Amino acid sequence: MEAKQNSKNIFNSFKNSFKDFSMYYILAFIVIFFQILTDGILLQPLNVTNLILQNSYILILAIGMLVLIVLGDIDLSVGATAAFVGAMAAILTIKMNVPSPIAIILCLIIGIAIGAFNGFWIAYVNVPAFIATLGTQLLFRGLTIVVLDGRTLSPFPDMIKSIGSGFIPDLLNGDSVHLFSLVIALIIAIAYVVSSLNTRKKKINNEMPVDSFVTFISKIAATILLFAAITFLLAMYEGFPNVLIILAVLLIAYRFITQKMVIGRHIYAIGGNEKAAELSGIETKKIKFLGYMNMGLLAAIAGLVFSARLNAATATAGNGFELDAIAACYIGGASAYGGVGTVIGALIGGLVMGVLNNGMSLMGVGVDWQQSIKGLVLLIAVAFDIYSKSKSK
Amino acid sequence: MSDHILEMRNITKEFFGVKALDNVNLRVERGEIHAICGENGAGKSTLMKVLSGVYPKGEYTGEIVVEGEVQDFEKIRDSENKGIVIIHQELALIPELSIAENIFLGNENASKGVVDYDTTIKKARGLMDIVGLEEEPKTKIKEIGVGKQQLVEIAKAISKDVKILILDEPTAALNEDDSENLLNLLLEFKKQGITCIIISHKLNEVMAVSDNITIIRDGQSITTMNKEKDQVTENSIIKGMVGRELDNRYPERTPEIGETYFEIENWNVFHPTQEGRQIIHNANFHIKKGEIVGIAGLMGSGRTEFAMSIFGGAYGKHITGTMKKDGIEISAKTIKEAIANGLAYVTEDRKGNGLVLIQDINHNISMANLKKVSKNGVVDEDSEIKVAEDFKNKMRIKSNDVFQTVNNLSGGNQQKVVIAKWMFTDPDILFLDEPTRGIDVGAKYEIYLIIQEMVKQGKSVCIISSELPELLGMCDRIYTMNDGHFTNVIPIAEATQEILMENMTKEVGE
Secondary structure, eight states: OHHHHHHHHHHHHHHHHHHHHHHHHHHHHHHHHHHHHTTTOTTSHHHHHHHHHHHHHHHHHHHHHHHHHHTTOOOSOHHHHHHHHHHHHHIIIIISOOOHHHHHHHHHHHHHHHHHHHHIIIIISOOOHHHHHHHHHHHHHHHHHHHHTTOOBOOOOHHHHHHHHOBOOOTTOOSSSOHHHHHHHHHHHHHHHHHHHHHHHHHHHTTOOOOOHHHHHHHHHHHHHHHHHHHHHHHTTTOSBHHHHHHHHHHHHHHHHHHHBHHHHHHHHHHHOHHHHHHTTOOHHHHHHHHHHHHHHHHHHHHHHHHHHHTSBOTTTTTTHHHHHHHHHHHTTOOTTSSOOOHHHHHHHHHHHHHHHHHHHHTTOOHHHHHHHHHHHHHHHHHHHHHHHHHTO | OOOEEEEEEEEEEEETTEEEEEEEEEEEETTOEEEEEOOTTSSHHHHHHHHTTSSOTTSEEEEEEETTEEEOOOSHHHHHHTTEEEEOSSOOOOTTSBHHHHHTTTSOOEETTEEOHHHHHHHHHHHHHHHTOOSOTTSBGGGSOHHHHHHHHHHHHHHTOOSEEEEESTTTTOOHHHHHHHHHHHHHHHHTTOEEEEEOSOHHHHHHHOSEEEEEETTEEEEEEETTTSOOOHHHHHHHHHSSOOSOSSOOOOOOOOSEEEEEEEEEEEOSSSTTOEEEEEEEEEEETTOEEEEEEOTTSSHHHHHHHHTTTOSOEEEEEEEEETTEEOOOOSHHHHHHTTEEEEOSOIIIIIOOTTSBHHHHHHGGGGGGGEETTEEOHHHHHHHHHHHHHHTTOOSSSTTSBGGGSOHHHHHHHHHHHHHTTOOSEEEEESTTTTOOHHHHHHHHHHHHHHHHTTOEEEEEESOHHHHHHHOSEEEEEETTEEEEEEEGGGOOHHHHHHHHTOOOOO
């Protein structure tokens, strides 16, 4: 009887985890699927590195977009912003010979200013976000062509180039593997275990419910294993790309801000019920404004990463990025009505699309079919996600 | 031998192992008005959903017998085909379509998919005559009031050849005139042989129109009382609903009133969008420490606008006047500032303006004062949860834990969450706008206790309510309001419903 009860519990907890993590399963499924179809090329060190480099700018944009989508808003201008910032970076460093660090800082400021411009119209003048950012999209698309005079500028100085395609140096001179990356990974893993243990201890002290010890350990073990696998794959090639470090820092920071900080709570409250949030003394306009400024900053970072990887500033850079970033959020479980969604979800959503693109390219599927298949898979994936959530309610 | 048009036998319905209905029996006679009473969450709505086929056969056990035949409803259409029509509390009308189009929505007068508008209008006019709705059939729904919208729903039901009309809280959103009209209409239907089932919290209405009353408590049918044979009183209904005597619907309290604490002088407020339209005129108002004052006013009298304009200018513009707390002038230009100065306003619209429905109890309670449970902008989740659990226990919020989404709570429990949110801001002056709207007697009593506990601690409370007995039962002093003016202020010893009503409708001269 007890055993039966137990197995039922396990089944239920599996069912629940399926509801919460169905996108993780979909990602895993897609990875395994392409791993088999590409005869193992997908997870080769070189390709994993490429996957990260190719998708980093979309993932960076998706983080900022997630915040806006949770707020119940949207930003269609991020691709244009990224292109404009890339163009400005090229003009500053190539034409005007401004030192790279100063140029980078100026570019970030430009991004924030564009975000603030969006935020002003949306938060304070109450222009619908869709229209306002469609306007700025056109505005900065046009301005990009104007400042570039319709030409392509290249090449970038080494420092900027390294943002997009460089790797962290191997200070330990590993032979066939990138030893320094492994050491960093080990430190991160230890820090993760220690902080998890501390949180758990604090929760027990405060008499809060915690997972059973077995569940707790298996969760940590699974995370570490996955992390170790990725680390080894990367270390066997050139080590951690610089972009991965940027991405990891952003991811951890924004996860913390959205989940643990007061401002994060305010963001979810506004998205859940703006009127109730306002009547609770939350400064809804200010937070929306900040959300757009933040999006501008991240669009600038994405713009720098993208043009650095391309090693050129072009007028067509970042075309359609906004839709990829928005799709990543929705695939990752964000709600079109606002108030729901997580940074990690957006990351998973971005990776689902990235692996799809990459896998099909490896298989030699033409761009035409790639588009169609990607659209169909996305539709099915999100439908499956919604279905599994409604089933196990 | 009485003739039962409807029998529901031993209906049991479970949600994930929890019995929402437990062997419920309901017998409705042909042509009667049958009332179903019960607290929120007692299972009334679930029972009606079973009856109307929202939950198909198989999801519940028991039998539904209509006119002697056992029915297996698979979907709502099936029950409608048997003449059972339900009108939900939240009206299901399309605001942008006309009255006529709404009446025949899903049941259009069409041939080969083309709608015949002349027939639609003609038939609609006939139905509107029956329910006494004097409007043009082409008028859009959004242009008529809630009372008339309710009539449109009923016209829609009649168009479907209704035999059993079920109304869920039909008068909850209506004013007194509209409510009376509606109840008269039900009595008229009765003469024509239509059977009505009404679910209502308003016991005076239940007493006024119904023939039999079935009481449901905790998912079980407790009793069915016949108004003629049994000596039914409001108190005997309440007793059945809550399972205990509630001799006094308002808890006893000995007021301990202190000095004047909060004052509003020469308060003027203008409409936020219509330039030059004044909403509040030269209002003067004060509350003492430990005092409960009431504001009595009809809808549109400016009672909500007054409270919201004080609360950080949440309503209106060009707000002028002085606000004093403890004799010192204070400013509350923004809601943040108002909260910092110890003001709180519990909205009349808990779903629209009070709660984030998709979030859990925990996050809703901490929302207005997160900084109290955070350090350097980082929320201390453990102490946040402790606070929520404290409130849950203290205010007897019924839920499994504080991580339950508020969307799934009953109205009374949602209201408690909103009040808990504002208590957590530790206010000195609390405005409660319709604090017990749409919640049952038991939960009302508990909310009254919470209010009294607050004034006991020396806080000041202002209750805005449409229910005059509530104001008379709870307040120490009652302001009356009409057309943006305070018309009078009446000490509780002198106040009666008649006096209040007289002052609430008193003409105001400029």
